Amino acid sequence: MPREQYQTKLEELRDDVLYMSEVVAERLRMGLDALEQQDAELGETVITGDAEINDLYLELEGQCTDLIALQQPVAGDLRFIAASFKIITDLERIADLATNLGEYAKAADREVFPDVDVQRIGDETLDMLQEAMAAYAESDPDRCYAVAEADDELDAACEAASDLVVRDLIERDDLRAAGEGDGEDDTEATMQNVSRLLLTIRDLERVGDHAVNIAARSLYMIENDDELLY
Numbered sequence: 001m002p003r004e005q006y007q008t009k010l011e012e013l014r015d016d017v018l019y020m021s022e023v024v025a026e027r028l029r030m031g032l033d034a035l036e037q038q039d040a041e042l043g044e045t046v047i048t049g050d051a052e053i054n055d056l057y058l059e060l061e062g063q064c065t066d067l068i069a070l071q072q073p074v075a076g077d078l079r080f081i082a083a084s085f086k087i088i089t090d091l092e093r094i095a096d097l098a099t100n101l102g103e104y105a106k107a108a109d110r111e112v113f114p115d116v117d118v119q120r121i122g123d124e125t126l127d128m129l130q131e132a133m134a135a136y137a138e139s140d141p142d143r144c145y146a147v148a149e150a151d152d153e154l155d156a157a158c159e160a161a162s163d164l165v166v167r168d169l170i171e172r173d174d175l176r177a178a179g180e181g182d183g184e185d186d187t188e189a190t191m192q193n194v195s196r197l198l199l200t201i202r203d204l205e206r207v208g209d210h211a212v213n214i215a216a217r218s219l220y221m222i223e224n225d226d227e228l229l230y
Contacts, residue, residue, distance in 0.1 A: 013081070016059075017060060019056075023053060024094050034105035037105075053092060083220060097207050100199070107196060117161075118200055121161065125207040128154065128208055132211045132214035139218075145215075151209070161201050162198060
């Protein structure tokens with residue numbers, strides 16, 4: 001493959017990875033909207049759309065494999081291709097987590113804990129994902145570190161939200177034991193919704209972890225620096 005054509009293939013890979021990230025971010029936004037609106041139809045759209053992302057992943061995996069097998073890249077090019085492969089893996093897993101949100105939206109039947117701001121947490125994860133991809137696109141190490149720092153704040157927000165849910169659940173259980181709480185049917189429904197809410201918080205925290213992975217791989221690609229990888 002002539003050098004110019006090889007460089008074109010590298011640029012195409014970068015563009016395609018960025019396109020996949022845009023699709024994944026859109027699915028995550030749709031999953032969050034489905035939850036907020038309790039929109040089962042939108043949730044189903046997120047779920048069925050996962051097949052498109054899986055196809056994108058397989059296509060990009062093939063591009064990475066071909067570039068390594070046919071060109072035997074070294075140094076910066078090899079780090080770029082390897083980073084791209086790792087990043088599409090994280091993007092595919094974020095898409096799976098967005099699919100989970102779609103499932104939760106289909107099952108939810110009421111707002112149980114209005115004090116838990118899932119949308120704010122979701123917005124933070126989206127910001128982290130977009131910053132991580134900007135670091136990849138622009139070879140910006142500062143953005144890599146910023147994403148890692150933001151993850152500490154996200155983890156704290158997720159822990160606080162989970163603690164709030166658990167404390168509230170304990171208080172409800174105490175009221176029920178005193179004969180002042182909901183009936184058995186309402187209690188079962190509440191428990192199901194609590195479980196989905198805790199899973200939602202956990203999944204959003206995992207999205208943040210994948211964004212950090214993307215930032216870490218980008219930093220390694222840019223500066224041959226593995227500081228954020230471990």
